[in-house]
Amino acid sequence: MNTSEILRSALRALRAHKLRSFLTLLGVIIGVTTIVAVVGVISGLNAFVEKGISQMAPDVYGVSRFGIITSFEEYVQAMKRRPITNQEYRRLSSGLLQNAAQICAQGQTQAPVSAGKRHITSATIEGRSGNWSSVFHEDLAAGRYFTEAEEVAGQHVAMIGSKVAGKLFPDLDPLEKEILVRGVPFRIVGVFTEVGNGPSITQPDQSVLIPLDVVRGNFLPSDADLTLYIKAAGGPQGVEASIDELRAGLRALRHTGYNSADPFGVVSPDILRAFWDKITGAAFLLLTLMAGVSLAVGGIVIMNIMLVSVVERTQEIGIRRAIGARKLHIRLQFLLEAAMLSLAGGLLGVGVGWLITFTVSHVVDFPAQTTPAIVLISLGVSAMVGIIAGFLPARRASNLVVIDAIRAE
Numbered sequence: 001m002n003t004s005e006i007l008r009s010a011l012r013a014l015r016a017h018k019l020r021s022f023l024t025l026l027g028v029i030i031g032v033t034t035i036v037a038v039v040g041v042i043s044g045l046n047a048f049v050e051k052g053i054s055q056m057a058p059d060v061y062g063v064s065r066f067g068i069i070t071s072f073e074e075y076v077q078a079m080k081r082r083p084i085t086n087q088e089y090r091r092l093s094s095g096l097l098q099n100a101a102q103i104c105a106q107g108q109t110q111a112p113v114s115a116g117k118r119h120i121t122s123a124t125i126e127g128r129s130g131n132w133s134s135v136f137h138e139d140l141a142a143g144r145y146f147t148e149a150e151e152v153a154g155q156h157v158a159m160i161g162s163k164v165a166g167k168l169f170p171d172l173d174p175l176e177k178e179i180l181v182r183g184v185p186f187r188i189v190g191v192f193t194e195v196g197n198g199p200s201i202t203q204p205d206q207s208v209l210i211p212l213d214v215v216r217g218n219f220l221p222s223d224a225d226l227t228l229y230i231k232a233a234g235g236p237q238g239v240e241a242s243i244d245e246l247r248a249g250l251r252a253l254r255h256t257g258y259n260s261a262d263p264f265g266v267v268s269p270d271i272l273r274a275f276w277d278k279i280t281g282a283a284f285l286l287l288t289l290m291a292g293v294s295l296a297v298g299g300i301v302i303m304n305i306m307l308v309s310v311v312e313r314t315q316e317i318g319i320r321r322a323i324g325a326r327k328l329h330i331r332l333q334f335l336l337e338a339a340m341l342s343l344a345g346g347l348l349g350v351g352v353g354w355l356i357t358f359t360v361s362h363v364v365d366f367p368a369q370t371t372p373a374i375v376l377i378s379l380g381v382s383a384m385v386g387i388i389a390g391f392l393p394a395r396r397a398s399n400l401v402v403i404d405a406i407r408a409e
Contacts, residue, residue: 024305027298028345028385029352032378034291036353036370041360042280044368058236058269060135061243063228063250067265068275081263083225086216088253089129092228096249099242102231104129104136105212109219111182113208115168123164124207125181127215135231138204143175143190151211158186161205162194179208184218186210239268295381298345299389306338306393310400317397318406327398334397338390339383346382350375 066078086105093103108126112119130148146157158179165174174188192204216224232242243266254263310317317330350370357368 024301024341025298025345025348027294027296027301028342028382029298029349031291031294031298031385032346032349032382033352033356034287034294035378035381036350036374037356038284038287038291039374040353040357040370041368042284043371043374044357044361057135057231059232059234059239061230061232061239061266061268061271063230063246064265064267065225067267068271078265082254083223084228084250084264085223086212086226088250089226089228091253092246092249097230097242097245099233099238099245100230101233102131102135104132104134104229105226106132106229107212107215107220107224107226108207109215109224111219113164113168113179113181115177115179118168120164120167123181125215125219126207126209127212127220128209129212135229139193139195141191141193142173143188146189146209146211151213154214154217155211156184156186156214157189157210159190159192159204159209160188161192161207163205164208165191181208181210182219239270243268295385298342299385302338302341302386302389303392305341306334306390307396309337310334310393310397313397314400315406317400318402321400321402322406330398331394334394335387335390338393339386342386342389343379343383346379349382350378353378 063084065081065083066075069075069078089103089105092100097103106126106128108124110122111125112121113123113125114120130146130151133145140159141162143159146155146159150157158181160168160174160179168174168179169177174191177188178185179188180186186208194205216222230242230246232238234241246266247262250264251262256263321327321330354370354375357370360368
């Protein structure tokens with residue numbers, strides 16, 4: 001028998017029991033679907049988070065009351081911390097930190113915004129220090145960024161996000177128009193380019209941005225919590241020294257004991273990436289184990305069905321051996337049947353997994369993706385499961401005694 005004859009024989013055997021073959025595939029389908037969907041979603045998550053992290057230059061880090069929270073206990077402890085105040089921001093900015101090239105601050109609240117007869121019930125009102133644009137780059141669709149001089153002078157100028165502009169000025173150019181934030185007038189000097197959904201330091205699409213001192217004077221209490229962003233002197237190589245200096249300076253301002261934990265949190269791109277890698281690594285391991293269990297169950301089911309098939313086709317195997325088929329041919333046939341059965345389950349699983357990632361990416365607007373590498377690995381794994389599952393039945397079929405097999409009922 002040549003390879004094509006063995007392949008045709010295997011296909012005939014699978015087509016003869018379509019329902020049984022399909023039910024046999026369920027474990028493999030579930031396992032491969034899990035692999036494709038999980039890897040696709042995690043790949044999308046990585047791109048999703050990287051987009052947000054990339055907003056921070058490698059030499060910029062943040063300091064806040066919370067930092068990165070990984071447990072409820074950490075959240076409770078963070079809630080007990082004092083807010084980072086404007087006084088502390090000013091002290092740090094006045095030359096206390098020699099390893100900081102720039103220090104900018106951010107504070108926010110919610111307030112109603114209106115323009116004429118159009119209203120937004122609750123918009124994000126974000127105050128930023130005037131030097132923000134020297135630390136972060138954000139694209140503008142029109143206009144300009146407000147300046148440090150305008151912040152110092154207390155000018156009522158504002159920048160608005162694309163969605164705010166669309167709601168308040170659907171048919172007009174918003175530049176130089178007036179909006180009311182909780183009844184206080186502001187002149188629009190800039191409009192941000194739409195950035196869409198994603199992890200981000202800010203979400204300018206739905207925000208109104210005004211100078212920090214103006215926000216503090218009109219909408220925030222004097223001890224409002226601020227987030228600081230610090231650009232390290234000396235580039236990325238200077239970040240570690242700058243963080244150490246910041247820790248020492250802020251602990252000194254707060255009279256924190258030498259054996260006490262930091263009463264604030266520090267977040268840098270490297271810290272975020274390490275934290276995210278830890279999360280995705282644990283999630284990937286857990287879901288891979290789940291997929292592995294499904295594939296193992298699918299392999300056991302395939303093995304059982306193939307063993308049943310050997311019993312049902314004992315006489316056929318004996319006749320084929322009697323007319324010249326070798327043990328190798330019998331083994332190859334059953335191995336091919338098991339591999340093809342598992343591979344068919346893999347193809348169906350890839351299809352279902354792709355459908356899941358397609359739905360997530362288009363309906364939820366989330367960058368899940370099924371790459372060719374994921375498809376090839378999934379099909380390779382499913383084929384390997386079939387070969388392993390088919391080894392024992394193939395060996396048993398090929399070792400049948402010819403006379404006994406022909407006489408079998």
